[in-house]
Amino acid sequence: MNGRRQFRPLQAEEIARAFRKEKVEYLFIGKSGAILLGYPGTTQDVDVFPARSLENGRRLLTALRKIGFEIGSDLKRDILSGKDFVQIKSGPFDVDLVFAPDGIEGFAKAKERAVLEGIFRVANLRDIIASKRASGRQKDKIELPLLESFRVEYEKRHAPSLRSAKEKAIRKPKK
Amino acid sequence: MERPLKLRIKYGFYRGYRPVMDDAPWRSFRTMEEYRRWCEKELPEYLGYRRTK
Secondary structure, three states, rough: OOOOOOOOHHHHHHHHHHHOOOOOEEEEEHHHHHHHEEEOOOEEEEEEEEEEOOOHHHHHHHHHOOOOOOOOOOHHHHHHHHOEEEEEOOOOOOOEEEOOOOOOOOHHHHHHEEEOOEEEOOOOHHHHHHHHHHEEEEHHHHHHHHHHHHHHHHHOOOOOOOOOHHHHHHOOOOO | OOOOOOHHHHHOOOOOOOOOOOHHHOOEEHHHHHEEEEEHHOOOHHHHHOOOO
């Protein structure tokens, strides 16, 4: 039933390295993003939110090919044209390119809120949750309460550090 | 959250088989709405891709 190549942990690092090398603008989103941040779930898909531009599409293509994805001319055209959703299973693992995730207003804003976890650029948990909520799928509905609880705990542990006295002084409004 | 990144990846990602979903080398959709409709029409209900009312 499952003759497909198994996922190897190193492949996650390979994709992040390839994206960094090719200067791909992207964020990990979805459950895969939450897992990278520590959420104790499992997933089969690597969900990537790339910035939608022709140049970024070209970089993305180069990176995916370098790590072993077979990309023919039709698939290439659809990636470069920035279709909202491209699902690829012709590589060492399954990747979903989500150019317009539900519930997230745009790449630039999401990038501002994103976090760097090791070498992985990951969307903010709030964006991951907003996207899952907006999709309205049954499987997300089941998972959302757990993701919300995880977010509360995650934010407790990753609260922004207190501003330094110097920074406070600089930001102090003038009377 | 205590698990190091390598272990999160090791135990968090796997590659199984989902009927229909995993039967094509790739697919693309012009809009997310098209994708959602495709999931609802084509995928077995038990995969959980249908939208709740």
